[in-house]
Amino acid sequence: MIVRRLIAAWRGRAVWIRLCKRYDIDNGAYVVAFVEDDHALNEVALAHVEDLIADRRARGVIVVTDQAWVAERAGRETDGILAVEVLPEREIEFLISFYELYQFTPRLFFVSLTRPSENRLSKMVGVRGLTLDDLVCLSMYRIRGWSGEGVARV
Amino acid sequence: MSDEKKGPLRKQAGRVARRRALRGKKAVLFGASLVAARVKKELEENGVTVHAVIDNDPDKVGRRYQGLVVQRPEDVLVPFNDEYVVILVAFSPAREMLHQLETLGYRKGRQAFVITPVPLDESLRSFARFALRAVRGYMKYRKLTRGRRDSTLFVMPYPGTGDIYLVELFLQSFVERQGIRDYVLAVGSKRCAQVAQMMGETRVKVTDEKTLHQVIAYSRFARASGDSVVVLNEGWAPEPTEWLRGYRGLNFEEMFRHIVFEFEDKVAPQVPASSATNPAVLDIFAEQGLIPGRTVVLSPYTNTLFDIPDEAFWERVAARCRERGLTVCTNCGPKEKPIAGTKAAQFPLSLAGDFVETAGYFVGVRSGFCDIVSGTASRQVVLYDQDGRFYKGSAYEYFSLVAMGLGRNVCELEFRDDGGDESVDEVIAGLTVNEAIEALT
Numbered sequence: 001m002i003v004r005r006l007i008a009a010w011r012g013r014a015v016w017i018r019l020c021k022r023y024d025i026d027n028g029a030y031v032v033a034f035v036e037d038d039h040a041l042n043e044v045a046l047a048h049v050e051d052l053i054a055d056r057r058a059r060g061v062i063v064v065t066d067q068a069w070v071a072e073r074a075g076r077e078t079d080g081i082l083a084v085e086v087l088p089e090r091e092i093e094f095l096i097s098f099y100e101l102y103q104f105t106p107r108l109f110f111v112s113l114t115r116p117s118e119n120r121l122s123k124m125v126g127v128r129g130l131t132l133d134d135l136v137c138l139s140m141y142r143i144r145g146w147s148g149e150g151v152a153r154v
Numbered sequence: 155m156s157d158e159k160k161g162p163l164r165k166q167a168g169r170v171a172r173r174r175a176l177r178g179k180k181a182v183l184f185g186a187s188l189v190a191a192r193v194k195k196e197l198e199e200n201g202v203t204v205h206a207v208i209d210n211d212p213d214k215v216g217r218r219y220q221g222l223v224v225q226r227p228e229d230v231l232v233p234f235n236d237e238y239v240v241i242l243v244a245f246s247p248a249r250e251m252l253h254q255l256e257t258l259g260y261r262k263g264r265q266a267f268v269i270t271p272v273p274l275d276e277s278l279r280s281f282a283r284f285a286l287r288a289v290r291g292y293m294k295y296r297k298l299t300r301g302r303r304d305s306t307l308f309v310m311p312y313p314g315t316g317d318i319y320l321v322e323l324f325l326q327s328f329v330e331r332q333g334i335r336d337y338v339l340a341v342g343s344k345r346c347a348q349v350a351q352m353m354g355e356t357r358v359k360v361t362d363e364k365t366l367h368q369v370i371a372y373s374r375f376a377r378a379s380g381d382s383v384v385v386l387n388e389g390w391a392p393e394p395t396e397w398l399r400g401y402r403g404l405n406f407e408e409m410f411r412h413i414v415f416e417f418e419d420k421v422a423p424q425v426p427a428s429s430a431t432n433p434a435v436l437d438i439f440a441e442q443g444l445i446p447g448r449t450v451v452l453s454p455y456t457n458t459l460f461d462i463p464d465e466a467f468w469e470r471v472a473a474r475c476r477e478r479g480l481t482v483c484t485n486c487g488p489k490e491k492p493i494a495g496t497k498a499a500q501f502p503l504s505l506a507g508d509f510v511e512t513a514g515y516f517v518g519v520r521s522g523f524c525d526i527v528s529g530t531a532s533r534q535v536v537l538y539d540q541d542g543r544f545y546k547g548s549a550y551e552y553f554s555l556v557a558m559g560l561g562r563n564v565c566e567l568e569f570r571d572d573g574g575d576e577s578v579d580e581v582i583a584g585l586t587v588n589e590a591i592e593a594l595t
Contacts, residue, residue: 001376002288002289002292002372002375002376005288005375005376005377006285006288009281009285009375010281013276013281016276017276020276026249026253027253028253056250057254057257097375100374100375100377101281101284101285101288101371101375102274102280102284102287102371103274104274104275104276104280104281105249105274105275105276106249106250107249107250116374117374117375117377118374118385118393119393119394120393120395120412120413120416121394121395123412123413123416123418124395124398124412124413127404127408127412128401128402128403128404128408129402130398130401130402130404134398134401134402135398138397138398138401138546139394139395139397139398140394142397144210144211144212144213144397145211145212145213148402
């Protein structure tokens with residue numbers, strides 16, 4: 001079991017290295033992986049891509065997904081999205097496996113309420129009025145200045 | 155911060171402090187975090203004075219931190235000043251922050267140095283290291299559960315005693331709801347085990363912190379969590395929920411409730427009963443000449459996340475308590491000195507509730523010890539660092555015992571000692587509020 005998982009993680013590493021080389025990720029770019037077929041969540045996450053870029057003073061974002069509609073929708077967004085990379089579901093799974101082995105980079109974000117493993121954000125929707133915007137900005141994108149109405153800038 | 159990370163931090167901070175590039179320069183600490191506070195201390199012990207603290211978090215900018223005011227990176231580092239050396243303290247975002255410094259002209263190894271407990275990247279070396287960790291975690295998991303597949307392993311890697319107290323308030327309800335028949339609770343310190351035992355836990359096992367980290371690494375990687383391994387510390391970094399702490403008023407107890415135990419309804423905490431007639435405690439009182447019901451327990455030394463009042467403050471509190479006819483003792487370990495004019499009170503944590511119940515009064519800085527004694531009938535004053543931040547909230551907002559529904563006799567004060575009598579007056583007023591009410595009625 002663990003050997004199979006390690007092989008998946010190793011393949012995920014190869015996917016990540018490929019993305020880094022292709023998009024020069026370490027030079028101020030970030031990867032946002034849309035791994036769920038959840039329209040509402042994905043819409044919210046796309047809407048806050050610009051907040052992520054502003055918060056990190058980033059060059060831009062690479063959208064990674066296995067879903068055609070996310071790719072199509074992200075492709076229409078021009079500001080800040082440097083590229084859209086459509087990967088097969090298998091490769092997305094490898095990437096998640098690599099991230100579950102250890103958090104190898106701060107430049108990769110997963111748009112999901114349940115993944116990678118031990119992600120319990122789905123339990124927090126509605127608690128104390130928490131919205132999807134809150135969870136995307138604070139937990140997935142880790143925008144520390146997020147206040148619920150917008151992003152406080154230093 | 156876990157003990158596992160303290161060692162590497164200490165070594166790295168010492169190594170950076172000895173760098174020639176720091177000589178004659180002003181050190182700027184990048185990151186106003188709990189980890190950075192430890193690094194600042196290490197740097198200072200190695201002769202490096204921290205001139206300024208900077209942080210990207212808008213919630214921290216403008217606040218006091220370790221005797222300095224947190225500033226924006228641009229406010230200190232722009233325009234480029236060769237007199238500054240930036241010491242960057244971070245976990246995974248170190249590369250991001252380094253990139254930020256480089257865009258401002260501060261180059262790694264010359265004007266910028268990184269201190270990070272675990273370097274994380276996609277290199278083959280890192281991959282091998284973490285793969286090995288997961289494999290070791292699997293072996294340790296098998297050992298802890300004695301290979302029994304139907305046994306659930308609860309893991310508490312964080313050594314804080316407040317966390318185990320909170321967990322034990324809800325653990326049996328969780329076990330019943332999940333239909334768990336057999337489990338082992340693995341904790342990383344004897345102190346945690348004592349608290350668990352005080353609360354009636356019989357299936358606790360003490361192991362080293364490193365083992366617990368390995369088991370968690372295995373469980374997350376193998377996706378074994380949920381059925382056989384359950385991590386009982388909330389927001390165990392780097393979980394995505396950590397930045398929800400303090401947001402919209404979410405407090406410590408709610409994070410446990412929703413994230414660790416996934417309770418959707420209100421489950422009553424199982425607060426342990428305390429006794430004022432425990433013979434073991436009464437023996438300590440007799441030995442030390444303390445008067446049951448008329449004693450103040452001071453708790454200035456317990457491990458806490460925030461700045462604490464200095465000794466002079468505690469001496470003033472002790473003197474004022476004595477003036478009111480109370481005997482005063484200090485909850486301290488074998489290597490700690492009691493506050494001047496007070497008796498040393500040393501007892502195992504399993505007796506903490508009974509000890510404070512017997513004493514009648516308690517004053518302490520907010521720490522895990524405050525959770526443990528919060529259910530007693532004694533009058534308690536708990537002090538919070540006024541500038542203490544914990545993620546999205548203040549220390550007080552996040553850790554308030556009253557807000558968590560745990561402190562029925564607790565008076566909570568946000569504290570900043572200016573050396574005057576005002577803060578001591580507040581403590582005494584908090585301690586004697588019951589007497590004041592009685593006098594009025």
